Amino acid sequence: MIVSLLVIPLTLLGMQQQDSIAARLAGRVSPDIATLVERLGTAASARGLPVDPLIQKAIEGSAKGVPSERVVTAVSWVAMQLDTAAAALREGGVVTDTLVIAAGEFAISAGLSNHDITALARTGASVAALTVGLRVAGTLGAMGVPSAENIGLISAKLRSGQPAGDLLSVPARVQAEISRGVTPAQAAAGLERAAAAQARHGPPPGRGNPPPHPTPPPHP
Amino acid sequence: MSEHEFHPLVKQLLDGDITLAALPPELRAEGEEALRLLAAVDRSVVSVPAVTWRVMAGLERRRRRVRPWLLAPALALAAALILWILPAKPATPALVTVRFVLVAPDAHDVSLAGTFNRWDAHATPLVRSGPTGVWTATLTLPAGQHQYAFVVDGVRWVPDPGAPAVDDGFGRRNSVLTL
Numbered sequence: 210m211i212v213s214l215l216v217i218p219l220t221l222l223g224m225q226q227q228d229s230i231a232a233r234l235a236g237r238v239s240p241d242i243a244t245l246v247e248r249l250g251t252a253a254s255a256r257g258l259p260v261d262p263l264i265q266k267a268i269e270g271s272a273k274g275v276p277s278e279r280v281v282t283a284v285s286w287v288a289m290q291l292d293t294a295a296a297a298l299r300e301g302g303v304v305t306d307t308l309v310i311a312a313g314e315f316a317i318s319a320g321l322s323n324h325d326i327t328a329l330a331r332t333g334a335s336v337a338a339l340t341v342g343l344r345v346a347g348t349l350g351a352m353g354v355p356s357a358e359n360i361g362l363i364s365a366k367l368r369s370g371q372p373a374g375d376l377l378s379v380p381a382r383v384q385a386e387i388s389r390g391v392t393p394a395q396a397a398a399g400l401e402r403a404a405a406a407q408a409r410h411g412p413p414p415g416r417g418n419p420p421p422h423p424t425p426p427p428h429p
Numbered sequence: 430m431s432e433h434e435f436h437p438l439v440k441q442l443l444d445g446d447i448t449l450a451a452l453p454p455e456l457r458a459e460g461e462e463a464l465r466l467l468a469a470v471d472r473s474v475v476s477v478p479a480v481t482w483r484v485m486a487g488l489e490r491r492r493r494r495v496r497p498w499l500l501a502p503a504l505a506l507a508a509a510l511i512l513w514i515l516p517a518k519p520a521t522p523a524l525v526t527v528r529f530v531l532v533a534p535d536a537h538d539v540s541l542a543g544t545f546n547r548w549d550a551h552a553t554p555l556v557r558s559g560p561t562g563v564w565t566a567t568l569t570l571p572a573g574q575h576q577y578a579f580v581v582d583g584v585r586w587v588p589d590p591g592a593p594a595v596d597d598g599f600g601r602r603n604s605v606l607t608l
Contacts, residue, residue: 237547265544266598272548273586275599283598315574319595319605344574348607351593380593380607 233264238271242280249288258291259307262314290314297323301330309336312343319347325360334367341373342366348380349397352387358397365404449524450545450568451552457569461524523572525608529579531555531589534562536581543577543603545570550580576603 230250234243246267250260266287270280294313298305300323313326329342346363350356366376379400386396436456438447452460529541541553545568555564564579576595579587588594589604597603 265548269544269548269597269603270599272542272550273597273599273601279599286598312574315595318598344607347595348574348593348605351595351605377607 230260230264234267237268238280239277242267242271242277242284245281246284249284253288253291256292256295257305257307257310258288258295259311259314261307262287262291262311287314287318290317293317293323294326297326298330301327303330303336303339306336309340309343312340312347316343316347316350319350321346321350321356321359325356328360329363329367332364332367334370338367338370338373338376341376345376345379349383349393352380352383353393354383354397355394358394358401362397362401362404365401365408369404369408447547450570451547451549461569524569525572526567526569527606527608528565528567529555529577529589530591531564531579531581531587532562533564533579533581533587536562536564538582539564540580540583541566541568541577542580542586544575545577550583555579570606570608572608575606575608577606578603 230247231243234246238246246263250263253263254260263284266284267280270283275283291310291314294317295305295310298309298313303309316326317323325346326343329346330339332339332342334342342363346359349359349362354362362379363376366379382400383393383396386399387393391399436459438452438456438460449457449460531539533539539555539557540550541555542548542550546552553566553568555566557564576597577589578597578601579589581587586601588602592604592606594602594604
């Protein structure tokens with residue numbers, strides 16, 4: 210009986226995961242794709258990986274009218290990228306959760322390498338900040354910013370401990386620089402220099418903690 | 430507690446089956462209200478009604494008839510496992526309003542499909558503004574990252590020319606929106 214009590218929750222875990230995946234795929238993909246995604250998703254979940262990117266890719270492929278075998282290849286590829294991202298994050302000393310792994314997978318799909326992911330993980334940023342950093346790095350990669358400048362800029366931003374809102378504004382600032390005629394690499398390098406200078410000299414006026422009040426001069 | 434009954438699509442939203450963006454425009458306000466109520470309920474203290482107390486008391490009496498020292502460790506472990514597998518309720522993300530624009534003078538209809546509406550090519554139509562062929566849609570999306578494409582005349586998947594894009598794994602490009 211004790212063994213049964215232990216086995217039931219574990220069985221429920223697998224059934225719940227499969228039911229959840231099946232419910233989300235119902236009516237959106239063919240039965241053969243659904244079966245594969247259920248299998249891949251249950252295995253991925255057991256390895257601590259997110260399931261949502263697999264489900265999204267399967268639905269996306271079906272919505273676009275892509276042949277089943279090509280959808281299967283794409284979903285399997287996403288699963289591999291999730292594994293790569295998780296390994297790269299662990300290599301960087303990050304205790305992974307599904308959100309940061311999904312962000313890493315996106316960054317890889319946008320052209321970053323596992324070494325890039327590990328480099329960002331080693332900045333010592335919180336998992337929440339790293340998640341945003343990886344998504345922004347992926348976006349910069351999609352904008353054509355080369356890997357070296359991309360990782361340099363996002364690493365500087367993560368090390369400076371700025372709020373997530375500042376990180377999220379980086380793609381728009383890079384785009385603004387590109388609109389002025391510089392290359393994506395030059396735009397990112399310029400912002401990295403500014404971030405490094407800011408880290409040395411503190412935030413610009415009106416940002417960050419206010420300086421302490423100066424000591425009043427002694428009375429004569 | 431209100432006797433208000435939510436629309437079935439709003440119930441799907443609360444269940445996490447669809448996103449706010451996937452709701453028809455006339456149901457968005459109801460959906461947002463439902464999400465606000467859900468967030469409020471999640472934070473509130475749950476009171477146990479008298480009937481439940483009686484049931485719990487009955488269970489307590491029954492439990493005394495078994496030898497709990499034999500089952501307690503297994504029950505505790507089983508309960509911990511069940512709690513572990515129960516999905517945690519995600520925090521409600523901030524919502525951001527975004528305007529999508531595509532210039533397609535020759536198109537008869539344009540819609541938006543992406544991760545926010547489960548890639549449904551019919552869920553989010555754009556509106557043609559004037560004779561210039563400018564198509565627009567304004568959506569309220571949860572903060573985070575979204576991938577999307579425009580669907581022109583129901584068949585042609587077109588990335589947003591004004592947004593960065595990534596390989597979609599199917600030989601096309603998805604636009605990326607980071608909010």
